[in-house]
Amino acid sequence: MPLRANRQGRETSQNLVRRFSQKIKKSGILLEARKKQFKKRGKSTQLRKRSALRREKKKKEYEKLKKLGKI
Numbered sequence: 001m002p003l004r005a006n007r008q009g010r011e012t013s014q015n016l017v018r019r020f021s022q023k024i025k026k027s028g029i030l031l032e033a034r035k036k037q038f039k040k041r042g043k044s045t046q047l048r049k050r051s052a053l054r055r056e057k058k059k060k061e062y063e064k065l066k067k068l069g070k071i
Contacts, residue, residue, distance in 0.1 A: 003027060
């Protein structure tokens with residue numbers, strides 16, 4: 001549902017714009033639009049697999065060094 005702000009009597013255009021912008025702020029439309037604008041993309045499946053393999057390799061390496069007493 002679009003927001004409307006009709007001119008009231010001898011209201012100036014500046015006051016009309018101010019009233020309209022306050023309506024938008026109070027409704028939360030502006031905040032929602034900004035969140036959608038800067039939404040981050042998720043990682044691709046290949047990138048997730050690669051990072052999981054990297055973590056697994058580091059974990060094994062850490063365990064090996066721990067058993068040898070170097071950590």
